[in-house]
Amino acid sequence: MARTTDPPRDLKKNRMQHFASDNYAGICPEALAALIDANNSGHEPSYGEDSWTQQVCDRIRDLFQTDCEVFFVFNGTAANSLALASLCQSYHSVICHELAHVETDECGGPEFFSGGSKLLTATGANGKLTPDAIEAVVTRRADIHYPKPKVVTLTQSTEVGTVYTVEEVRAIAAIAKRRHLTVHMDGARFANAVASLDVHPSEITWRAGVDVLCFGGTKNGLPVGEAVVFFDKALAADFAYRLKQAGQLASKMRFISAPWLGLLDNDVWLRNARHANAMARLMTERLAGLPGVKVLFETQSNAVFAELPQHVALALRNKGWKFYQFIGSGGCRLMCAWDTKRETVEQFTDEIRTLCAA
Amino acid sequence: MARTTDPPRDLKKNRMQHFASDNYAGICPEALAALIDANNSGHEPSYGEDSWTQQVCDRIRDLFQTDCEVFFVFNGTAANSLALASLCQSYHSVICHELAHVETDECGGPEFFSGGSKLLTATGANGKLTPDAIEAVVTRRADIHYPKPKVVTLTQSTEVGTVYTVEEVRAIAAIAKRRHLTVHMDGARFANAVASLDVHPSEITWRAGVDVLCFGGTKNGLPVGEAVVFFDKALAADFAYRLKQAGQLASKMRFISAPWLGLLDNDVWLRNARHANAMARLMTERLAGLPGVKVLFETQSNAVFAELPQHVALALRNKGWKFYQFIGSGGCRLMCAWDTKRETVEQFTDEIRTLCAA
Amino acid sequence: MARTTDPPRDLKKNRMQHFASDNYAGICPEALAALIDANNSGHEPSYGEDSWTQQVCDRIRDLFQTDCEVFFVFNGTAANSLALASLCQSYHSVICHELAHVETDECGGPEFFSGGSKLLTATGANGKLTPDAIEAVVTRRADIHYPKPKVVTLTQSTEVGTVYTVEEVRAIAAIAKRRHLTVHMDGARFANAVASLDVHPSEITWRAGVDVLCFGGTKNGLPVGEAVVFFDKALAADFAYRLKQAGQLASKMRFISAPWLGLLDNDVWLRNARHANAMARLMTERLAGLPGVKVLFETQSNAVFAELPQHVALALRNKGWKFYQFIGSGGCRLMCAWDTKRETVEQFTDEIRTLCAA
Amino acid sequence: MARTTDPPRDLKKNRMQHFASDNYAGICPEALAALIDANNSGHEPSYGEDSWTQQVCDRIRDLFQTDCEVFFVFNGTAANSLALASLCQSYHSVICHELAHVETDECGGPEFFSGGSKLLTATGANGKLTPDAIEAVVTRRADIHYPKPKVVTLTQSTEVGTVYTVEEVRAIAAIAKRRHLTVHMDGARFANAVASLDVHPSEITWRAGVDVLCFGGTKNGLPVGEAVVFFDKALAADFAYRLKQAGQLASKMRFISAPWLGLLDNDVWLRNARHANAMARLMTERLAGLPGVKVLFETQSNAVFAELPQHVALALRNKGWKFYQFIGSGGCRLMCAWDTKRETVEQFTDEIRTLCAA
Incomplete structure (x- = not known):
């Protein structure tokens, strides 16, 4: 600069x-208050061993009404890129909408963190993928000269401000399951989608077939940080090592996690x-x-x-x-x-x- | 968790x-106050286009009494790994002390971000590299079956609490220059070294031949974040892209940068x-x-x-x-x-x- | 299998x-004869230190009438991917035709070897890029959320069997130069293009502004192997290390290089x-x-x-x-x-x- | 050059x-004869779909007396690096002897192909790892700041010309199993080890607990090429994609595979x-x-x-x-x-x- x-x-x-x-x-007042509160509590173990991080993880599990693995990262690029990297190898591919943030605005972050996984784009009205569009991409090629699709990623709410309905998410997850794809949700504005649909957050995630959610906090009022939520806990194996290696493990993690309390308390x-x-x-x-x-x-x-x-x-x-x-x-x-x-x-x-x- | x-x-x-x-x-009181101050100033452009970030960059330039390129990242793993990655290619190597944090405690972060650069360790009393130890590593091999050394990294203060003197840094930088190595300083505890030596910060960095400094903030009282300071500005070419791709570009960057004001004002x-x-x-x-x-x-x-x-x-x-x-x-x-x-x-x-x- | x-x-x-x-x-008879000839000559130093490899490199320099750096790799995926990787960093991008082999048939090879560089595709009649199409891609974005274009790659002859004329290559190289892009040529069927145009091979490569050529041998009659020819020798710095690390340095290299003599002698x-x-x-x-x-x-x-x-x-x-x-x-x-x-x-x-x- | x-x-x-x-x-005469024979048979499908490659795979299965997955790659760097990469993620580590070729002579190949996996070296007399040395490395650390060991790699015969006995391989495989490590064997000179021990090749591989063998052909008389043999077939999932992406899929693969017939026939x-x-x-x-x-x-x-x-x-x-x-x-x-x-x-x-x- x-x-x-x-x-x-x-x-x-x-x-x-x-x-x-x-x-x-x-920063919204409640998140800031929680951050200050965490600071007032004195010294705490680092790297997520603090009590605040533990508590916020449990609160997110409560919110989603299911046991799940929760991790905190610094931003959306990392959340999405690392989640996708954990779902595929470098010679696999990820199906996304042509307007998806991971395709258009991450400077190759998903490709970098995955070691080269290709994003395969599909079109769809209103910024939304459809089962047919996914099916078309999956069945286009079946040879080793083209990276094998392993993941479909949805953005909820989408890049153009629309929202997938519960039924739409379910239909996509169904075709994904049939094609052995995992389902990742880029939820940079997940809160806006839940508020818009007025459904329980589980209804458009794990109950609909989503495996991993990147739950956005920054745009919702946090200073910094997103949560990566693995509903399929097996997919989270060794993810903590991945975060550490990738420069996403906060030493004073309570200052990343605690502000979530401000958001979660009273449904802020x-x-x-x-x-x-x-x-x-x-x-x-x-x-x-x-x-x-x-x-x-x-x-x-x-x-x-x-x-x-x-x-x-x-x-x-x-x-x-x-x-x-x-x-x-x-x-x-x-x-x-x-x-x-x-x-x-x-x-x-x-x-x-x-x-x-x- | x-x-x-x-x-x-x-x-x-x-x-x-x-x-x-x-x-x-x-978080130390002054850093927290600056963070709150930044929040009170209302909306600001994102990704470092805000006035706070600009101001802190200038303040760091003033501190070091030289024009330099300043970037903010979330933690030390990222600071060191990305700085090193910018100084070498995957088939190059980095010389470090066998006790260096990059070798022992980053879960392969430098290797990951560089795409495979090998760390070549050297021994040295009191946790310090010496010109001779570096020379021995550089001259050990000269064939393409072994990654070519391109960088030497010092930790200041070291992993065992000692501090390189101005003369020691200069001597290492001299041998590095002769061997066409750039000099990186892991300054997670740079402040402690400066305080210990009671010298101007420029004396153990660019004036002594250091090319890039990872200036630690977290251990010094910040909630999160380190600064990467390129004294050789040419080495910073496109580094902003590297940060973005690597998940280290904060959207609400002022909350990472502004707390530095709390540290810099009045030499806190x-x-x-x-x-x-x-x-x-x-x-x-x-x-x-x-x-x-x-x-x-x-x-x-x-x-x-x-x-x-x-x-x-x-x-x-x-x-x-x-x-x-x-x-x-x-x-x-x-x-x-x-x-x-x-x-x-x-x-x-x-x-x-x-x-x-x- | x-x-x-x-x-x-x-x-x-x-x-x-x-x-x-x-x-x-x-394998064409002349290439096979050269391979057998190389075998009859007894033991030879490995990793390219043999006399055959040296000789073939010189012959390729003679062929192109210029001093250039020549390397041998095992196949086209490696030739193109490693050449491209040497021309950009992971946060850069490569402009190619939407039908280019590197985009459609390398299973993400360029992305893998470059550590995540994105391929940006452009359309163009007859499988050919045009200066306007390249210009459009280069000027589409100029922010750090999108990987910065650094290379344009042409396939000569193209994926649909057409051939860029000398003028077309020159025009593309000119716009590339203006936009600070290097020019890479995927010449898996370079021989067919030269034969078709009936021009000297230098005319559609370095004399027209091409920086790096992947000169295909396999489809032309070799058992295995392609040559990577850097006309801009500065771009080849440490490329030998890159090949070694990437598994593309043949130990008995004469069996990869010598068959080229069969092709080069008498313009086979x-x-x-x-x-x-x-x-x-x-x-x-x-x-x-x-x-x-x-x-x-x-x-x-x-x-x-x-x-x-x-x-x-x-x-x-x-x-x-x-x-x-x-x-x-x-x-x-x-x-x-x-x-x-x-x-x-x-x-x-x-x-x-x-x-x-x- | x-x-x-x-x-x-x-x-x-x-x-x-x-x-x-x-x-x-x-090239030994029998391997060359097989290569020439393959060339005389006219056109054949590419990328391993030819009859020669199929036949050699079956012959290797017969040799080892077990169903296994067999792949051909161009050299030992690729064989070992890609096999190791398929056994671990970037945040994992590989235990090897301090003299192992993968550590000392591959220019960071394993680190490159794995995206950053660290090699953890152990000492051992006569160039051999021991169960105790492996145990010491595995139990040294158990925190996420250090890459988690997932693989142990043996070189057979070793870098100093010694050979692991059947009992030694079994003992290492036993400790590996207990510690959830897979066992990789760098068999660049596997033939020399089998000849030395005068045992069936299965005895020092899968019957002793080895999961993946890189079976060296080049030093044994081939012009180019090694075989990667997965005795645990599940570990070979999508390995063909990995090879393709990594530039190790030969188009005219019969010229890589057929020479193996010359070696395998009559136990050459x-x-x-x-x-x-x-x-x-x-x-x-x-x-x-x-x-x-x-x-x-x-x-x-x-x-x-x-x-x-x-x-x-x-x-x-x-x-x-x-x-x-x-x-x-x-x-x-x-x-x-x-x-x-x-x-x-x-x-x-x-x-x-x-x-x-x-």
């Missing part, structure tokens, strides 16, 4: 106007997700019917994808609004976070309304 | 009696290190002359290695004291942290005195 | 009727390629105008891709003819080898003519 | 005077090994009692390790004799091949005798 002549940091306080990413948000994780989802729905409602504006996918979680007239998008940026444009021309991704304010959505959509009318 | 019937966590508060590791300690990092070093010296002083007790290395940083009579070590453990025994029979490693209390050292050494006298 | 009750091998002698692959063919390599090309042209000529038969690509090397009526393809198989069908429905790949007989082509096309007429 | 002004190759014919390596030798492999062993014994007998000469290990296979007076070794070299000196000062490795001539041994030892007397 090169030296800059940046403005002093406190000038920026609370000033960002954006729907760029839910990871621009900070769901409250945070529901709020973000609600703000996205509000955004969609307020965009509805504006001339030249088109919402591209059903708003089922905390993301809105909308086409805005080019001059509108430009004007918004000039006013300081930040958001990503990357789906088609004019397609904007508008992400809401656990703490996105209603008035920010209103102000943003008001400006769009004005600009569209002009 | 299997479910346990562990005692509730708050019973343990402040109760740990140990010299097991400096990473049992928590040095104060923390000096305190830990002082506690180790106190330990050594109070162990001196006890019958059956032998301090194994000069106490130059925050570690004391002592042989205790076996019954003494056992009795201490039975009283709840935790520490590691792994050098020879009866050799105990006693680590002091930034917040180790004088009375804990006194209580511990009093108990040893009593036990030895018995 | 499971035990079978296969017919004794000598029954099969000279009986295969096929256009399945040019690697079904055996070109004669072999010209013959195979001629047989493919003969095939195309005789298929022209047959009802229901459509040749899919211009026949520029030793491959013919043709749509045959489904019942014709089936009947041919029932008669014992072997060939691959994998491009579209009815699309058949018909490969000619260095020793494909004119009468075999005539018999095959006669049968098609009869079947089409029926 | 740089251009040289080497003498023409035919001057060297039959002129090498050496005991440098058994891989300086050429044993005859070759017996001859080499006999020449080594002759060497040892003739060195016995010479002043200043000391044979370092019992001559049980085709290697003699002898200390020669320094002036003798020098004089021999000056006369053109080639051999390696690498064990201690003056320790010379003298290797005999399948075709080493009795008179060469006699001439060499006569010269030593004369030089020692001088």
